[in-house]
Amino acid sequence: MSTPDAAAGAMPPPPRPDAADAAAMPPPPPIPTNSKTNPDLPIAGARADIVRLLREHDFLVVVGDTGSGKTTQLPAYLLEDDESRTDNDTFAPVAITQPRRVAATSVSRRVAEERAVTLGGEEVGYKVRFDSVAQRATKLTFMTDGVLVRECVGDGRLTKYKTIVLDEAHERSVDTDVLFGLVKQAVELRKSTNDKLRCVVASATLDAARFSQYFDGAPVLRVPGRSHPVDIYHSKQQQPMTRFGPADKRYVSAAVDVAVQIHKSQNEGHILIFLTGQDEIENACQALRREAAKLEDTIVVGERGPAMLVLPLYGALPQEAADRVFDAVDASQIRKVVVATNIAETSLTVPGVKYVVDPGYVKQKGYDPERAVASLVVVPISKIAAEQRAGRAGRTEAGQCYRLYSKACFDAMAPETIPEIRRSSMASVALALKSLRIVDVLGFDFLDAPDQKQLACALLELHALGALESHGILTPLGHAMASLALEPDLARAALESVHFTGEGTTDPTVRNAVLAVVAMLSAEDVWYVGGKASDRRGAPSARRDAADQLRDEALDAHARFRHPRGDLISLLVVFSEYERACRSGGERTFARKHSLRDRALRFARKARDQLDAELARCERRENKRRRESSDGRVDLDEVCRALAAGLCLNAAERTLNDAYLLLPSASAHVQENKPEKSLVRLDAETEAPMSRPPDHICFHELRVNRHAKGSFARNVVVVDGKWLKKCRKRVGTADVGLLCGKEASTKAPVVVAATAAAAPAASSATAAAPVVDSGQAVDAARARFLARKKQSKTRK
Numbered sequence: 203m204s205t206p207d208a209a210a211g212a213m214p215p216p217p218r219p220d221a222a223d224a225a226a227m228p229p230p231p232p233i234p235t236n237s238k239t240n241p242d243l244p245i246a247g248a249r250a251d252i253v254r255l256l257r258e259h260d261f262l263v264v265v266g267d268t269g270s271g272k273t274t275q276l277p278a279y280l281l282e283d284d285e286s287r288t289d290n291d292t293f294a295p296v297a298i299t300q301p302r303r304v305a306a307t308s309v310s311r312r313v314a315e316e317r318a319v320t321l322g323g324e325e326v327g328y329k330v331r332f333d334s335v336a337q338r339a340t341k342l343t344f345m346t347d348g349v350l351v352r353e354c355v356g357d358g359r360l361t362k363y364k365t366i367v368l369d370e371a372h373e374r375s376v377d378t379d380v381l382f383g384l385v386k387q388a389v390e391l392r393k394s395t396n397d398k399l400r401c402v403v404a405s406a407t408l409d410a411a412r413f414s415q416y417f418d419g420a421p422v423l424r425v426p427g428r429s430h431p432v433d434i435y436h437s438k439q440q441q442p443m444t445r446f447g448p449a450d451k452r453y454v455s456a457a458v459d460v461a462v463q464i465h466k467s468q469n470e471g472h473i474l475i476f477l478t479g480q481d482e483i484e485n486a487c488q489a490l491r492r493e494a495a496k497l498e499d500t501i502v503v504g505e506r507g508p509a510m511l512v513l514p515l516y517g518a519l520p521q522e523a524a525d526r527v528f529d530a531v532d533a534s535q536i537r538k539v540v541v542a543t544n545i546a547e548t549s550l551t552v553p554g555v556k557y558v559v560d561p562g563y564v565k566q567k568g569y570d571p572e573r574a575v576a577s578l579v580v581v582p583i584s585k586i587a588a589e590q591r592a593g594r595a596g597r598t599e600a601g602q603c604y605r606l607y608s609k610a611c612f613d614a615m616a617p618e619t620i621p622e623i624r625r626s627s628m629a630s631v632a633l634a635l636k637s638l639r640i641v642d643v644l645g646f647d648f649l650d651a652p653d654q655k656q657l658a659c660a661l662l663e664l665h666a667l668g669a670l671e672s673h674g675i676l677t678p679l680g681h682a683m684a685s686l687a688l689e690p691d692l693a694r695a696a697l698e699s700v701h702f703t704g705e706g707t708t709d710p711t712v713r714n715a716v717l718a719v720v721a722m723l724s725a726e727d728v729w730y731v732g733g734k735a736s737d738r739r740g741a742p743s744a745r746r747d748a749a750d751q752l753r754d755e756a757l758d759a760h761a762r763f764r765h766p767r768g769d770l771i772s773l774l775v776v777f778s779e780y781e782r783a784c785r786s787g788g789e790r791t792f793a794r795k796h797s798l799r800d801r802a803l804r805f806a807r808k809a810r811d812q813l814d815a816e817l818a819r820c821e822r823r824e825n826k827r828r829r830e831s832s833d834g835r836v837d838l839d840e841v842c843r844a845l846a847a848g849l850c851l852n853a854a855e856r857t858l859n860d861a862y863l864l865l866p867s868a869s870a871h872v873q874e875n876k877p878e879k880s881l882v883r884l885d886a887e888t889e890a891p892m893s894r895p896p897d898h899i900c901f902h903e904l905r906v907n908r909h910a911k912g913s914f915a916r917n918v919v920v921v922d923g924k925w926l927k928k929c930r931k932r933v934g935t936a937d938v939g940l941l942c943g944k945e946a947s948t949k950a951p952v953v954v955a956a957t958a959a960a961a962p963a964a965s966s967a968t969a970a971a972p973v974v975d976s977g978q979a980v981d982a983a984r985a986r987f988l989a990r991k992k993q994s995k996t997r998k
C-alpha cells in the first residue's frame with residue numbers, strides 16, 4: 203500500500219487514504235460548540251481529518267510543525283469527539299506518551315488549565331516514575347514512555363486504554379522504540395475484538411513514510427504552520443570538534459555572553475539556553491547571576507529594564523525546582539533565563555520564551571559493549587534537534603533563535619538523532635521484553651532493529667544475574683526485577699537484600715540500607731564541589747587558588763562521610779545522616795553545611811519511599827517475613843553482599859601495582875575479538891579512608907578521564923572474592939540461541955561476528971550459537987535437554 207500523505211490548514215485539501223473510501227466517507231463529525239480547545243492553532247484545521255482517519259484506521263501518523271498543537275490539542279479532540287457521540291465506540295481513555303517527565307507533567311498541567319479542570323481528576327492527569335497524579339478512570343493521561351512500557355509489562359493488551367498517542371515519536375528513546383513494537387502488538391491483539399485499540403504517532407519531524415510503512419501503512423496527516431515565526435541567526439565561527447566532543451567549553455561562555463547581550467539590548471521576552479549537562483548548567487547559571495549582579499550595579503537610574511531570573515532545568519531536578527521554570531512572572535519586571543539540557547527541546551512551552559540560544563551540542567548516552575560500560579559523550583545535535591530547539595522560541599509570540607554555529611555546520615549535521623537503542627545498554631530493554639513473554643527478543647519487531655550484538659550481550663547479562671533460565675524464560679527473580687523501576691543490576695541488589703531467592707527472613711535494616719544506596723544511585727551526584735573545573739586548570743593563579751580552596755573545603759566536608767567499604771557505603775552514611783537531620787527538622791541546613799546537593803537528597807528520599815512500596819509488593823508475593831532487628835545496627839557485610847549480587851558484572855580485582863583488572867563481562871566468552879585486558883583505578887576520595895586497597899571491588903560506573911589518562915571506577919563497593927565467585931557462577935554459561943527460545947547450534951557465534959549488527963534480527967537469532975568450552979557445552983546440552991523435555995511435557 204502506498205503511503206497516503208495528507209495536508210491540512212492552508213494547504214490543498216488532503217488526499218484521502220483511498221479514493222474509493224473517500225467517496226463513501228461520512229461527513230466529518232461536528233466540532234462541539236462547547237469545545238475547550240484553541241481554534242487559532244494550526245492543528246485546528248485538521249481536527250475533522252484526525253477524528254475521521256482514526257475512526258477508519260488503527261494507526262495514524264500526524265506530522266505537524268513545532269507549536270502547531272499536537273500535544274495539547276489532539277488528545278482533547280479525541281475526548282470531545284467521544285462526548286458528542288452516542289455509541290460506545292469511544293477514543294478515551296487516552297494515554298499520551300512523552301519522552302520526559304518534565305514534558306508529561308507540564309503539558310498535562312497546561313491541558314488541565316485549558317479545560318478548566320483539576321489535574322488528577324477524571325479528565326486530565328499524569329503519570330511519571332515515582333509520581334502519579336491520575337485516577338484509574340482519568341480520560342487523558344500524559345505519561346512518560348517508560349511508564350507505558352511498564353504498564354505493558356502488566357497488561358500486554360493495554361486494556362485500560364482505547365487510544366494511545368505516541369507523541370514526539372522522533373525522539374527515539376529506548377522506551378519509545380520498544381513502545382512502537384508493543385503498541386503495534388496490542389493493536390493487533392485487539393483488532394478482531396469489539397474493543398479496538400487505536401494509535402496516533404505524532405511528531406514535528408519524522409520520516410513519515412518509514413513510520414507509515416512500519417505501522418501497517420497508516421495514513422499520514424501533515425499539519426503545516428507554526429503558531430508564530432522564528433528568525434534564525436547563525437554564528438560565523440565554527441566550534442572545533444574532536445573525537446571526544448567539542449575541543450573546549452568555550453561554547454558555555456559564548457552562550458552566557460549572547461544571553462547577556464540579548465538581555466541588554468532586546469525587548470521583553472524570556473531566554474532559553476541549551477547546554478549539555480548539570481555541571482555546565484550550574485556553572486553557566488553562576489556566571490549569569492554574576493553578570494546580572496554587575497548589571498544591577500551599573501544601571502543608570504530610570505533605565506532599569508527587567509531583572510534577570512536565572513533558572514536551571516535538567517532531568518535530575520526535583521519537581522518543585524523544575525516547576526519554577528513554568529511559574530508566571532511579570533515580564534516587564536523579570537526576564538527569565540532558563541538554562542536547560544535537551545529536556546526543554548520537545549513538548550515544553552515555557553510561556554514567554556522569545557529568545558533561544560543554541561550552542562548545538564547534546565550529551566548523549568553511549569555504550570561500550572566490549573566492557574559492558576555505559577558512557578556519556580558530548581556530540582553535535584542533529585538537524586531535527588536544531589529545529590526543535592528553534593521551535594521553542596515561537597510558542598507564545600514571534601521569536602529569535604541564536605545558533606552558535608555556522609550555517610555550514612548546520613548543513614553538515616546528521617538529519618536525525620541516532621536512536622538511543624543503537625547506543626545504550628540493552629539489559630532493561632531485554633528484561634522488559636522478556637517480562638512481556640517475548641521470548642525471541644532478537645526477533646522483536648523494532649522500527650530499527652538494535653545492534654544484535656548488544657542485545658545478545660544483554661540476554662547473557664540477564665542470565666548471569668539470574669533473571670533468565672538458560673532456555674530464555676524469565677525466572678521468578680527476573681519477574682520481580684522487571685517489576686521494579688530500576689536498572690536490572692540495581693533491581694537485583696534490592697531483591698538480594700530481601701533474600702528473594704533464598705531461605706530465611708529479611709533483616710529490615712539491611713533491606714532499608716540497600717534501598718537507600720539504590721535510591722542515592724538513582725539521584726544526581728550528591729557530592730557538591732564548588733569552583734569550576736576549568737578554573738582549576740590553566741586559569742590565572744588567583745582564580746585557580748580560589749577554585750582550589752572551594753574544592754578543598756568541599757572535599758574536607760565530604761571526608762566525614764567517606765567509608766572504608768567504598769563510595770556506596772559512604773552514600774548510605776550520607777543518606778542515614780540526612781534522614782536523622784530530617785527527623786530533627788534540620789534538613790534545610792544539612793546539605794549546605796556538608797557541601798552536598800540538597801535536591802539529590804530530597805529526590806533520593808522520595809525514590810527510596812517509592813522503591814520501598816514496590817519491594818514490599820515483591821516480598822508479599824514471595825511471602826517474606828521480616829525479622830525484628832535486635833539492636834537496629836546494620837550488618838554491613840550483608841549490605842555489601844547484596845550490592846555485589848547486583849553489580850557483580852562490574853567487578854575488578856587488584857593487581858600487584860594497585861590497579862584493578864576488570865573481571866570478564868557476561869558476554870566475554872562469546873566475543874570473537876577478545877577485549878583488551880582493562881585496568882581501572884580508584885578515585886583519591888574513594889581510596890582515602892581505606893587502610894589498604896581492597897582485593898575485590900564492584901562499581902556502578904566507569905569513567906574515562908582524559909586528563910589523568912585512565913579509567914576510574916566510580917561508586918565503588920568493597921566486596922569479598924568469595925561472594926563474587928558465587929554471584930558470577932552463571933557468567934559465561936549461557937547460549938544466546940537458547941536464551942531466545944531457539945535450538946542452540948554448534949556453529950560460530952553470530953552475536954559477535956563482525957557482520958552481526960547488520961544482520962536482520964530473525965535470521966541472526968536463528969543462527970546464534972556461542973562457542974562454548976567443554977564445561978559450558980555440557981551445561982548447554984543439559985539446558986537443551988531440559989527445554990526439549992519441557993516442550994514435550996507441554997505438548998502432552
Ligand SMILES: Nc1ncnc2c1ncn2[C@@H]1O[C@H](COP(=O)(O)OP(=O)(O)OP(=O)(O)O)[C@@H](O)[C@H]1O
Pocket residue numbers: 243266267268269270271272273274275312405406429548549550551552553593596597598
Ligand atoms: N504552558 C503554556 N503556556 C502558554 N501557551 C502554551 C502552553 N503550552 C502550549 N501553549 C500554546 O499552545 C501551542 C501548541 O502547543 P503544543 O505543545 O500542543 O504544540 P506541539 O505541536 O505539540 O509542539 P511540539 O512539537 O513542539 O511539541 C504552543 O505553540 C503555545 O502557543
